[in-house]
Amino acid sequence: MLRIALTADPEIEVPPRFYGGIERVVDMLAHSLTEAGHDVTLFAHPASRSAGRLVAWPGSDSRSVTDTARNMATLAREVARGRFDLVHSFSRIAYMLPILPFGVPKLMTYQREISRRSISLGHRLSRGTLWFSAIGHHMMRSVGDIGTWRMVPNGVPLRAFSYSADPGPDAPLCFLGRIEEIKGPHLAIRIAKASGVPLVIAGNIPDAHRSWYEREVAPHIDGRFIRYVGPVDDVQKNALLGRSRAFLMPILWEEPFGIVMAEALACGTPVLGLRRGAVPEIVEDGVSGFVTDTVEELVACVARLPELDRAASRRRAETRYSDTAVAAAYLGVYREMMGRT
Numbered sequence: 001m002l003r004i005a006l007t008a009d010p011e012i013e014v015p016p017r018f019y020g021g022i023e024r025v026v027d028m029l030a031h032s033l034t035e036a037g038h039d040v041t042l043f044a045h046p047a048s049r050s051a052g053r054l055v056a057w058p059g060s061d062s063r064s065v066t067d068t069a070r071n072m073a074t075l076a077r078e079v080a081r082g083r084f085d086l087v088h089s090f091s092r093i094a095y096m097l098p099i100l101p102f103g104v105p106k107l108m109t110y111q112r113e114i115s116r117r118s119i120s121l122g123h124r125l126s127r128g129t130l131w132f133s134a135i136g137h138h139m140m141r142s143v144g145d146i147g148t149w150r151m152v153p154n155g156v157p158l159r160a161f162s163y164s165a166d167p168g169p170d171a172p173l174c175f176l177g178r179i180e181e182i183k184g185p186h187l188a189i190r191i192a193k194a195s196g197v198p199l200v201i202a203g204n205i206p207d208a209h210r211s212w213y214e215r216e217v218a219p220h221i222d223g224r225f226i227r228y229v230g231p232v233d234d235v236q237k238n239a240l241l242g243r244s245r246a247f248l249m250p251i252l253w254e255e256p257f258g259i260v261m262a263e264a265l266a267c268g269t270p271v272l273g274l275r276r277g278a279v280p281e282i283v284e285d286g287v288s289g290f291v292t293d294t295v296e297e298l299v300a301c302v303a304r305l306p307e308l309d310r311a312a313s314r315r316r317a318e319t320r321y322s323d324t325a326v327a328a329a330y331l332g333v334y335r336e337m338m339g340r341t
């Protein structure tokens with residue numbers, strides 16, 4: 001049995017009700033580790049209700065210097081009591097600053113942009129007891145020379161997603177994510193219209209992007225061919241993805257992972273995505289979806305969807321992106337750290 005401290009950002013509870021990708025992964029890992037017999041302590045938002053013992057962050061804003069200092073002190077106090085065999089951070093590396101010199105092994109998992117300066121400082125102050133992990137190989141290209149790195153992808157609790165072998169001849173395409181330009185909902189609309197296949201759009205509209213939505217997305221929504229259903233919870237998400245012909249991922253940025261792709265694969269739904277970020281790593285081109293360089297090429301791939309076996313998408317989720325696969329991968333890293341640090 002390992003005594004593991006997991007940390008999440010303080011802004012969103014674990015698990016989240018709607019949006020909160022990192023928080024979903026932390027919740028999944030906490031449950032998997034607990035079910036495997038390990039002792040998990042979660043440092044997170046006070047309203048969190050995940051597995052293991054909860055230590056509530058006193059500070060609620062990662063950008064606040066005062067809140068950051070309070071959270072640093074909370075983590076340091078708990079670690080100094082000797083309660084943990086290792087600390088696994090999904091939150092800010094700054095929270096670990098006081099404990100970096102401690103001998104306890106520490107793993108910093110990056111699910112967002114990586115600061116070379118931060119990892120250089122962390123590696124130096126920890127004298128090698130701080131390791132790093134990323135959720136995609138593409139994230140490590142510019143920083144892999146600093147310290148010790150491992151790659152463990154994100155995943156999904158497989159039992160929460162039902163495999164759909166055949167959504168039917170009238171199944172729509174779907175887009176699920178934040179409604180903003182870099183996510184590509186406007187491109188999903190282009191793909192639907194050019195391919196002649198209906199589209200269902202789901203997700204939250206951030207206030208900062210509402211004017212863009214009103215200008216670029218809203219005029220195309222007619223409630224029939226192009227539908228917008230708003231944010232969806234886990235049950236609604238499972239139904240939406242399972243009933244879809246394909247999930248569209250026409251992103252316009254280097255997205256670190258995109259958990260919704262793993263969720264789609266778990267339902268047996270293939271992914272059509274642009275070659276950005278982790279898309280080429282997650283989607284096996286020609287097997288669990290198609291990966292292209294242009295929107296026009298994605299349009300052509302819609303007609304090729306019958307070539308794909310939806311069971312192959314489910315198998316990829318089971319072997320690479322399931323909760324058990326991800327937990328096993330992290331446990332492998334933990335044991336390696338404890339044997340070498």
